[in-house]
Amino acid sequence: MSPVASAVAAGVLTVHTAVNARLLRVPPSAEPVAELVSVLLPVRDEVERVVPCLSAVLASVALPHLEVIVYDDASTDGTAELAGGMADRDGRVRVVHGSTVPVGWLGKPHACARLADAARGNVLVFIDADVTVAPDGIARTVGLLRATGLDLVSPYPRQDAHTLAERLVQPLLQWSWLALLPLRLAERSPRPSLSAANGQLLCVDTAAYHRAGGHTRVRDHVLEDIALLRAVKAAGGHGVVADGTDIAYTRMYNGWPALRDGYAKSLWAAGGNIGASAGQVGVLAWLFVLPAIAMMRGSRAGLAGYVAAVASRVIAARRTGGRAWPDALAHPLSICVYGYLTALSWIRRLHGTATWKGRRV
Incomplete structure (x- = not known):
């Protein structure tokens, strides 16, 4: 060789x-979003993360019509109580409680499916508990979805890495699709192989989500975010990963x-x-x-x-x-x-x- x-x-x-x-798409400046936006947060034992995540979402600007739904997936560490306390203080928040994951499902796809069933918005924004959004982050994400005419956009949060192991591995996430995925072709191509998405922050048109079968279609997928984008493409939709550097950040893992x-x-x-x-x-x-x-x-x-x-x-x-x-x-x-x-x-x-x-x- x-x-x-x-x-x-x-x-x-x-x-x-x-x-x-x-070519990487950048969310536009925040403008008031006229439609109802459903922010959906699946959590399981996220006692240290749920409050910062929710607080950032609730501080969002340019979202006059916002609902935030938390699905507590049988947490045992006090996550449900913290989320419930925030719901008591802010009427935009609802908490849905889960227990057993049905046979044939993995935990996160099931949680996301339950969240989507409870949502009333025209736009669904799935977010993970380890993500902190900027005040204009969600409005800009929805703005990108509508401005591009895409059915799904996934602004990739900035990945904070501190330890040696994190610094070795985490940068490969963004590097991999920037180096290997032809972005403009990917967002319009129906080919499953030309798909990249990140469930940490994923925005999808509600109608397109249901046409694709939602998370029911990807119930047993570990990488449910990429699988969901592929399902949207298979149903005739389009989507792509986007720049989330300025609108959200996360530290996925703490140490090796x-x-x-x-x-x-x-x-x-x-x-x-x-x-x-x-x-x-x-x-x-x-x-x-x-x-x-x-x-x-x-x-x-x-x-x-x-x-x-x-x-x-x-x-x-x-x-x-x-x-x-x-x-x-x-x-x-x-x-x-x-x-x-x-x-x-x-x-x-x-x-x-x-x-x-x-x-x-």
């Missing part, structure tokens, strides 16, 4: 990253154990089967690890490939509010950690030991 070919391919992806960085377990529960689903996952990791290693190894052996082609990889990461970081330096220099190591997490995810999947929030997935 020639480092020259790897370097050329990495260079092409760097150019593609730069093009996508310019949480990060490891979070990715181990879901990365197997990104490939769909072991062969596809191995192929994905293999291509990434060929593109970004092989040049670095060749560089250390004195190869100029390897150096060029490594520089291209770092440049791609820098472009993605600067476009999405991430840390460019020195983190981008460790891109080959990031790919290696991603490969390890993918392998671990499949091991746990095959042994039936993959869990999340106390449930098997």
Whole structure:
């Protein structure tokens, strides 16, 4: 496997990253939203996050018609009581209580389906408890949905990363679709493979949601956000990931154990089967690890490939509010950690030991 070919391919992806960085849709300035907007929050044992998340949503501007529905998924840590207290103080908030997840469903799709059933708005905005939105964030998200004529938009929140493990892995989230997904083609193409979304902040037209079958259609999907976008596309709709850097932020995982377990529960689903996952990791290693190894052996082609990889990461970081330096220099190591997490995810999947929030997935 020639480092020259790897370097050329990495260079092409760097150019593609730069093009996508310019094409990435940005939510417009906030304007008053005339229609009813339903903000839907599924929670399970989020006692430290539910109040900050809800407080930020309730501080939203330009949303004269807003309902906020919380689905408490059998929390045991006081989450339900905190959410209920906020509902008592603000009439825009309702709490729906859940218990058993039906056979054939995973927990989050079931929670989201229950939320959608309870919603009355023309627009559904799903948000995770670890996300904090800016005061104009939801209005701008709805504005993007309507201005583009799309059926689903997913503004990607800024991903805060603090520990070494987080800084190695989390930047790969935005980098992956900026580098690898042709954004303008993706938003209009019905191809399932050209789909990227993030359930941390996802806005969908209510009618389009129901035409697609909603979360009932994706009831057993670990990556229910991407699956929902694919269902919308299959029903004739369109959608795409967008820039959420200025409208929301999140810290998904706090340290290595949480990060490891979070990715181990879901990365197997990104490939769909072991062969596809191995192929994905293999291509990434060929593109970004092989040049670095060749560089250390004195190869100029390897150096060029490594520089291209770092440049791609820098472009993605600067476009999405991430840390460019020195983190981008460790891109080959990031790919290696991603490969390890993918392998671990499949091991746990095959042994039936993959869990999340106390449930098997």
